[in-house]
Amino acid sequence: MARQWGNKMNDHLQPRSVEDLWQDYWFLTREMSKFLARQEMDLFYDLMAQREQFQAMLEESGDRSVGQSPEGRAFLEKIQQENRSMQFLLRAALNKRQQQRAVSNAYSGEIQSSAAGRRFNREG
Secondary structure, eight states: OOOOOTTTTTTSOSSSHHHHHHHHHHHHHHHHHHHHHHHHHHHHHHHHHHHHHHHHHHHHHOGGGGGGGGHHHHHHHHHHHHHHHHHHHHHHHHHHHHHHHHHHHTTTTTGGGGGGHHHHHHHH
16 A cells, blocks of 8 residues: 655654655655556555655755765666656556557447448348
8 A cells, every 4th residue: 555645734744854755755756657567547646646745845956966866866876767768657647548548439339420330230
């Protein structure tokens, strides 16, 4: 089950340092990727919303030190690589959904509105 993270209503659950925020952001990123790979979209979107809260907190902190060290840059690259992987998985899921919708529409009678469908109906 997805871990619930703090928000403004649950201040006692919020991490106290920028490092904690980054670690939680990374954790949520990996979890998002897992749920996306399993096509569990509801949980994926829940985690994405939570990660956006952490992104806002990181932006509010104004701390840019993570990219200053080689370790920090490597950490950010890990996050970016995971994001690229998720983009690929999202495109694949979108394409699959569009194909399923096209097949569903074809079998639900929408094909009858096409010229081929009308011709088929007259001949049958």
